[in-house]
Amino acid sequence: MGSTEKTKLNDVGLVKCPFNNNGGIEQHQANGTPAGKLTTAGNMTSPPGPRGVPVFGQAFNLDMDHMHLTFMEWQKRFGDMFMFKILGKHFMVVSHPDILRKLFATCEHANAFNDRAHSFMNKYVIHNSKDILFRNMDDKQQFLKNAATNFFENQLVEEKWFYSAVTDEIRLLVSEIECLIDREVDIIGIMDKLVIKIMGLVLTGNRITESSREFDSLAGFIVPANELATVKNASVLTKLPMLRKVPGKLKNLYDALEAKKNDLREVFLNGTGQCERGLVFMLRNLRVTMGMEGGESWIDDDFIMGVVMDLIPAAILPLQNILSVLFLVLVHHPEVQNKIRGELTSLNADVRIDDIMKLPYIDACILELKRFHTPLPVSARHCNRSGDAMFENYNIPKNTEIFSNLFGIHHDERFFNDPWSYKPERFIAEDGSRVGPEHPVMKNMVVMGVGPRRCVGSTFSEKVMFLVVTILMKNFRLCSNRQQELPPCDPRKFTSGIVTKAPDFKCVFQPA
Known part of the structure; x- marks a missing residue:
């Protein structure tokens, strides 16, 4: 051009x-x-x-x-x-x-x-679009989305059990890292495993281990799902769905995904490892409640399975990949680590989820990480399927697919000064508190999208990152690996995918 x-x-x-x-x-x-x-x-x-x-x-x-x-x-x-x-x-x-x-x-x-x-x-x-993420915005989609939002952003916080269990999981990780002091550590691999455990906890209400069937099922489903859903593969298959039956790479991916999907259903919907507090139980309980109230119990197992599969691109991959960037940022910025530890000295006890409001710099670090990285650089595509529509004197033809260029917004100098630098201070007010929702930097943050399609669980991911940062930084200093050149901390060079991630690297933990 x-x-x-x-x-x-x-x-x-x-x-x-x-x-x-x-x-x-x-x-x-x-x-x-x-x-x-x-x-x-x-x-x-x-x-x-x-x-x-x-x-x-x-x-x-x-x-x-x-x-x-x-x-x-x-x-x-x-x-x-x-x-x-x-x-x-x-x-x-x-x-x-x-x-x-x-x-x-x-x-x-x-x-x-x-x-x-x-x-x-x-x-x-997804069976007949029975889910939240890929389904058209009808009453059933909005009902399920509201239920999932309430679960992630209210129920998990109010009932305390979830973030207490996440804290225990991270403290167990601290014990493991203490045995690796001054050694090369694959921090991305460690964080990937931690997130799978956390999501197993979300689904079942119970903590899972690396040797459990739940862990293997989630980990096994992520790989083919991530590969098949890349823009390139998904676009080809949308145009030519018959390729899922033609011997070759796409057929192998589709067959692998179907096998892992069946395993996921068997483990999380038909298994016996559920308790009365996980997401699967919540959805099944919602189905029962609807029936008791004389409503239509349309939330069948296909819908529940669709919501479970939605968590892969909407929760697991973003959380895994943003944690990979978090540790790359911390290795590149030891001064940020020092400020985090300095703020943690204000606490007289172990870190708890309620402490997030007392630690504005750490809160700002997480917000800046989400802006700087923008894990989903381009949003899931919207589409005006119902017909042509006018918007600001422009005709938007029927079936136009609409991208929100979130990465472009978060790295535009009109909205964020020095956008290619990691600067948590941009979210700190003059009095030392975190800026409020009406501040320009907050109004220009669109990491999770806008409107009724806004991603579920933004508060959930921020709270998990808060616990990871505070507990690990209170115990360790993170240093670069002397035997390996550290990848650049430049979001334009991150590894591509549905959700971008930091290039593979190893680091070294030392006592704080």
Whole structure:
């Protein structure tokens, strides 16, 4: 795509950049300078964007593994909302927090924009879209999402058992690390195992061990699910689902996933390891309650299984991968470790989950980690399946798939000063407290998305990270491995995937 392509968008060399920094609509010249207000009501034009080649569109220009980086470059040329085609299909990208809120929460077509595109995952992996993540936004999806949100953000906190058990799990890890002082440690592998144990606890209400069937089932399902759901594989299978039956890599992945899915169902839905406090029990109890109240008991085991599988891309992978980045950041920034330990001296007892409000710097470290990393750089795709829709004088054709470029927003100098640096201080107010929800940096944080599709469990992940950081930093200093060059702490160079992660590295623990 050469620099002259932009002038081809219309005959006078103008591109339409839908939003300026104040949320208004502007028209821009090819060099990006304002060229007067767009005032034509009912203008049925599409948003600007790169045209690509006939038929294929941008199929050969978009790196599926690093879409967020390509989108950042296109945003500079075409504005905060642009559109492109691949094989005749429309895709739209939004790179401004205010536009996202308007598009998905407050505009008249917000409900339509919150639907999901048809995909291989919701048809062939999730049984008849019986889940939360891939299902269209109907009453059943919203009912399940509200129940799951209440479970993660209220019930787990109020009942105390969960975070007490997580604390015990991390303290057990401390004992294991004490035997590894001054030795090379695969911290990413350690954190991956910890997260699987925590998610086993979420599902069953019981602590699980590495030798348990629950651990093996979750760990086994993650690998093929993560590989099959990559943008490249999922896109190919959505276009050509018959490839799941053609001998080759995609068939092998699909067969492996189906086998692991059956094992997951057997272990977590048909097994005997449940107690009266895990997510599976909560959903089954909800089904019983609905029946007793004379309602429709539509929450069958397929729905419960769908919610369990949703946790892989929505909870397990993000938490595993953001913890990998956490420790890379801490090794690169010993001064941050020192500040964390300094703040921990204010506690006269062991760290508890309720202490998060007393430790604003650590809270700020976690927020900055989520901004700096942005584990899901591009959100799960929305889609206006119900028909064409107007948004700010632009026509959004039916079945346009909409990306929220979260990574681009969190690394845009308009919203975050020095965005490529890890700076927890940006979330600290002048009085030393954590900034409030109306502060610009908080309003511009969209890690978990916006509107009714906002990810479940953001509070849950922050609390788990809080316990990991405080307990490990209270006991250890984290140092680089003398035998291995440390990977750069640059989110543009993190390992690609549905959720990006830190490159593999080893570190050394020393006593605090």
